[in-house]
Amino acid sequence: VGAHVSMAGGIESAIENAKSIGANGERVAIKLRPKMAWASKPIPQANVDEFKRRVLAEGYTSKVMPHGCYLTNLGNPDEDKRAKSMGAFIDDLERCALLGIDLFNFHPGSSVGNCTTEEACGTIADCINQAHKQVKGCPTILLENMAGAGNIIGGRFSDLGLIIKLVKDKSKVGVCLDTCHAFAAGYDLRTEAAFEETMAEFEREIGFGYLKALGSHKDRHANIGLGELGLWPFFKVMNDKRFSLMPIVLETPGYWNREVPALYALQGRRNDPADWQETRRLVEEVRVLREQAEKAREAEKQKAKAEKAEKGGKEKGKQAKGKGKVKKAESDGDSGSDSSSSDDGEEYRVKTISKKAAAKQSAPAKKASAKKTPAKAAAKPAPKRKSTAASGSSSKRKKREPAHSDDD
Ligand SMILES: [Zn+2]
Known part of the structure; x- marks a missing residue:
């Protein structure tokens, strides 16, 4: 189980930070640049070397998954704007290559209302094809499913399926399935039946083989177990064999040193909240701290x-x-x-998760950083999502969350 730790001390500090929250992880997810910046200074060679040394020393080889720049939009039909996004995208990928990182996760983009979803998916796929060609040692590029508001691409699994269909090198593309985003987009996960229905749609529209990572996106109002999603979906992914080797990346705000152990504590438990005492204790601690x-x-x-x-x-x-x-x-x-968040600026973050790690691992009880979340721009009303022909059950879904500008 992983968390989201600061990399303020340089990119190499990600590894120490990952360890400090109890993530003897399978994956470390890091930011390659300040969260909301187009350009970023090159990573000095000394930091690159130190990063690689620590990755090796701590056993994180092939276990690092950065999150792409939040400003890029590869679906924008405006060529100039897309070119700018492409520049940042390529820069991110080159940083991965430089650091020896082989997985990269990003938000697909938006049509910005100026083209169809299909067209936007097409340009996103073009950009990925271009990146595969251009970047030496290009990591596998993971598309993240989104909360699905308005023109955003990736709210529907079919969007991601379409992009992947158009990507030439299928070995270098995949999906990071974000549970919170999926839920917000109307994919229910809270019961066995709903979970299976959602997975069936994933299989139909994308294919399970492309599922490379799970995410739990920062939902401003909910840490693990405290939101509408509840604990059951987390119990499910921590125990279902289909996800047993899959990294799970947390993007919840702030309390990873409890949330990571809380997830581990679900492993091997019965499908019964009464058997999740340790997890519920930790969740309660987070609630009180918040x-x-x-x-x-x-x-x-x-x-x-x-x-x-x-x-x-x-x-x-x-x-x-x-x-x-x-x-x-x-x-x-x-x-x-x-808005006095310190999330921005020269801060890097790490998230890690490992399902293999011993459930008993106790995270150092460092004082949870009561980090302020950035003020959200007022939530825009969520335009109704167009349902595609393939989404048979979409009428049953309803939106559970207002659209939010999805910055993390
Ligand atoms: Zn994300």
Whole structure:
């Protein structure tokens, strides 16, 4: 089981960080560049060497899976914009090659409403074909299924199936199935029957052979076991033989040193929540920690507000323009405390998961970082997804989550 750890100390620190959260993992997923940046400095050779040395030393060879730049959109019909995305895509892949990484996961893109889904899938496949040709030592490129809002490609398994159909080198393409995204897109996973129905559609539209990794995307409101998805789907993937060698990548916010062991603790348990005590204990700890962090954040916010109001009040007495100033200060304070995430910038993250690892592994109980999640741009209303001819059961699905700009 894995987590999402900071790589602020340089790309090589990913490996230490992965270990520190108890991920004696099968996979480490890292960021190759700051999360929301087009360009990034080249990785210095010394860091490359150190990264490779640690990968070897800690047994992570062939177990690292970076997540692509979040800004790229290979489905954009605008050639200039797509070229820019392609530049970042190629850069990411070249970084993988440089670091000896053989799996790479990315968000397929969006039609941006200017072309059909099929056309967007076509350009995405073209880009992948081009990358396969252009990048020496190109890793296997994994398409991530998305939450499926609006013009986003990958909400439906059929989108991914179509892209793969158009990729020439089938040995270098696959899918990272994100459970949270799938659920948000209307693929139910919460019961045995629903889970199997979803897997059947995956098999039909994509093919199980292309499933190379599982993900649990950052869902702002839910850590493992605390969201609508519940614990059962995690119990399922931790125990179902079909996923037994598959890496699972967590992108939940912040509490990996508990969530990783929480997932491991599901291994070998009975299909009965009463048998998941250790997991439920850890989930409860995360819930309490989150609550505390939220309270602390709220208190801070109030304090800052009060201070600013006081300061503004004094100024108001002195200055005629005071009123306008107070207002501005307040709104600055608000946005500041909502979006004061340190997720961006020169931070890299790691996620790892191993199902093989001993369930008993106890993660060092480092203080969970009560990291603030970046403020979401106000959720846009989710346009209805067009259902394709092949999606027989789509009418049964309904959207469970508002569309969110999916930055992580
Ligand atoms: Zn992702």
